[in-house]
Amino acid sequence: MKIPTPSLTRLLLAPAALFLLTAQADTFVPLVDMVSAGSDNWSWGGARIKESNKGLEVKENNRDGGYGDVYFSNRLPILPHGQFEVKANPKSGAYTLQLMGFQGKEGIANYDLLKGEDTDETHSVSLADLKISSHVDSMLLKFWVVDAEKASTEIEVLQYGILIPGDDAPERGSWKTAEGWQTDNTSMAPTELGMKVTVGEEKNHGSVVWTNALTQRDGQWLLYLPEVTNTTLKLTLPTFQKDGSYLESVNTDLSLKAGWNVVDLSQLAWPEGAASFQPKIWIENTEGSVTLGEWILIP
Secondary structure (H helix, E strand, C coil), X not given: CEEEEECCXXXXXXXXXXXXXXXXXXXXXXXXXXXXXXXXXXXXXXXXXXXXXXXXEEEECCCCCCEEEEEECCCEECCCCEEEEEEEEEEECEEEEEEEEEECCEEEEEEEEEEEXXXXXXXXXXXXXXXXXXXXXXXXXXXXXXXXXXXXXXXXXXXXXXXXXXXXXXXXXXXXXXXXXXXXXEEEEECCCCEEEEECCCCCEEEEEXXXXXXXXXXXXXXXXXXXXXXXXXXXXXXXXXXXXXXXXXXXXXXXXXXXXXXXXXXXXXXXXXXXXXXXEEEECCCCEEEECEEEEEC
């Protein structure tokens, strides 16, 4: 999906000619689609949500009347270049979109993404515009219907993703087979969501390492894990020199969770001579498992 926001338009004047360089549009990459996720992935507050002809419909169901909310059940990560795309059609009253910022399990801040919208205008809002605190590590999105008895709004588009400036293209891949993975006291099986990794019984932990080396070390790497069950996940990055020989492993100090996880490669302490790396995921508990979904490498 292309967002028609030119990153550069420049006129060059010359004695004999006028040159117009065409604008390069930024690229929006949706990661979480809260409409196609369906009403089962939403929870009710003072409103109810159900499927509609064009998406999802939110209706006030509050004994005090005039307002009510629903919220998306899965927390959203703080993403580099994070952006929301919204198109909703108020049938009665207006709607407000709010973000609750969390540090761990504690709610520490609220942010108005949109407030009192009463038209069906399309909106693009970046996290940078909201000035999210550096202490916030995840967000809960609330959708409010307001300003009328039995207020109602139909949501057509509600996506969260990343905006890539200019013509830079992210590298993207998915894990649908065990090809490329090396296991240690773990087993892998394909599912509808991705590759499920389960710890063996020989010891209380295991690991998988993706043997396809990546060379970029100064952007962000996003990992999507559809399911994490009965385990604590740790991510390390074994590094290699240009000749392919092992150098050392970089500890990311990152506990992976279900959903999108952000690895800021530019902030890691890379050893001198590191030319490439491989992701290695450690899984605790013989009853533990993780499902590997997809990844995106942002320039």
